Amino acid sequence: MFLKFKKKNKEKPVAQRLINFPSEMFEAAGEQLQLRVATVSDIPGLVAIQEAVYNGYTPWVARDFYHELTQEKDRLYLVALRRDQVVAFIALVRRDLVTDLHIANIAVLPIWQGRQVGSYLLNTAKAVAREIGLPTLSLEARRSNTGALSLYDRHGFVVQDVITSYYIDNQEDAISMVLDLEH
Numbered sequence: 001m002f003l004k005f006k007k008k009n010k011e012k013p014v015a016q017r018l019i020n021f022p023s024e025m026f027e028a029a030g031e032q033l034q035l036r037v038a039t040v041s042d043i044p045g046l047v048a049i050q051e052a053v054y055n056g057y058t059p060w061v062a063r064d065f066y067h068e069l070t071q072e073k074d075r076l077y078l079v080a081l082r083r084d085q086v087v088a089f090i091a092l093v094r095r096d097l098v099t100d101l102h103i104a105n106i107a108v109l110p111i112w113q114g115r116q117v118g119s120y121l122l123n124t125a126k127a128v129a130r131e132i133g134l135p136t137l138s139l140e141a142r143r144s145n146t147g148a149l150s151l152y153d154r155h156g157f158v159v160q161d162v163i164t165s166y167y168i169d170n171q172e173d174a175i176s177m178v179l180d181l182e183h
């Protein structure tokens, strides 16, 4: 399936209505990483990160990423690369009828975790939301994901709700968090 995507759609542009995001370089743990908009040719790398961070389980499979990266809706998928390897990504979505920017997914390869890459992606999400005039950022995290929850807390997110049995794989609750960018 990956090969099919790569061969047929390698040059297919991503629908980018959210914002024009130019590629940029940033530093993490003394290394230079590139941050740019994801394309369908990044899908194997995106899936590989999911497998690495969730012990082989992939909440989003290749076709999910393909659908997200090619649909004509307000999406911004960014990938962080080290020497052409995708080491992290963040998925930003402006949902219909909701006035915030939603972080639908964020993950950093285990060997790159704890080096502020996730924080850089969160700060980028804040900048994007401000740029397009959305007053809040939102996300959901598993109740058991205490590391991520404390990271979001440090970034100013506050708990808004608990969604019971939100995750279908194990019926785990989701903690819904929101960051107010205006105060």
Ligand SMILES: CC(C)(COP(=O)(O)OP(=O)(O)OC[C@H]1O[C@@H](n2cnc3c(N)ncnc32)[C@H](O)[C@@H]1OP(=O)(O)O)[C@@H](O)C(=O)NCCC(=O)NCCS
Residues within 6 Å of the ligand: 053, 106, 107, 108, 109, 112, 113, 114, 115, 116, 117, 118, 119, 120, 140, 141, 142, 145, 146, 147, 148, 150, 151
């Ligand atoms: C959550 C995640 C995106 C954070 O990215 P990161 O690059 O490690 O984050 P930063 O380096 O900017 O910040 C590190 C902080 O994140 C938290 N953290 C969460 N998981 C961590 C991990 N496996 N290793 C290190 N820190 C982790 C800690 O609170 C840590 O705090 P510290 O710096 O005081 O030790 C990343 O750990 C990850 O991909 N986890 C697996 C996927 C996931 O849970 N995604 C979030 C779904 S809601």
